[in-house]
Amino acid sequence: MFIMDEIRVIEIKKSIFADNDKDADALRQELKQKGVYLLNLMSAPGSGKTTTLIQTINRLKDKIRIAVMEADIDSDVDAVKIQEATGIPSIQLHTGGMCHLDAEMTRQGLDNIALGEADLVILENVGNLVCPAEFDTGAVRNAMILSVPEGDDKPLKYPLMFSVCDTVIVNKTDVLPYFDFDLEKCKAYVHMRNPRARVIPICAKTGEGVDVFADWLLQEVKQWKQS
């Protein structure tokens, strides 16, 4: 008797992001019911995410209840820093070597936060401009920070990141005189990727412009809870 191999092909035709997109939508629904606004904050390493967060939280913490989730590959320096500087609850998520968070990991993180006691949860995603853009975390909005030393042409180099973000914060405006960074050009590049994105220039170190971002966020949270 002959034994021969015949190859059988089973058609799948499924995006590997499909399950995550479903999980993310379910998470958003759940957060809506609980009246919790989740902001996904992304950026390259060293753009000033943690300092921006501290400044923003200190402007909002008497108005709304805030919690922070810090996602990093390892270490808990950011979570400790946030908690020390603002006094609000902060938890650290370790992605175990993964370069991004997905909806399932975000949900696991949220399980460690008393959601009934938070109006706003800020997720500080892994410092990376590629992978986090591909995975919907279930957040209501995506925001990213671009710092002046990184260059005004970053939206051209990382198109997906800039197309998924509703708000782009341009940080470190105090060093603008020392760099060839053209704010108007940067805005034009951002709008090429996402015509509806708002661009907010700030300097997290001096606090300049942070009010604009904080006010926007406060309005967003109020709207989400009301609608």
Place this chain on the structure above:
Amino acid sequence: MHELGIVFYIIRDVKEAAEAHHVEHVSGVVMNIGEVSTIVPEYLLDCWRWAADKEDMLRGCELKINTIPAVTRCDGCGRDYETVPHGKICPYCNSPNTWLLHGNEVEIKEIEVKDNI
């Protein structure tokens, strides 16, 4: 690092599909990968070999990549053009009102199973 994460998602979905079809071992996986999907095929293949061989169901399983060309459509003049050389601006009418028609796929097209007859 990016590709390794992607490989874990592929493995999860392939195992799920194989179980649904009562397959014990998968000999090949065909992926549709778009030209502008941010996946580097060589890295994906390297990560695949390392990770797939740790799974009984996927030991020795070959990953095949089917590249999907990136094509952008222009709402300014209605024409389609190749995304990679021209980017966001339409080469025919210079309009920036363009959108990606296809080319960012990361999908499992099919799996292959060797049946002994």
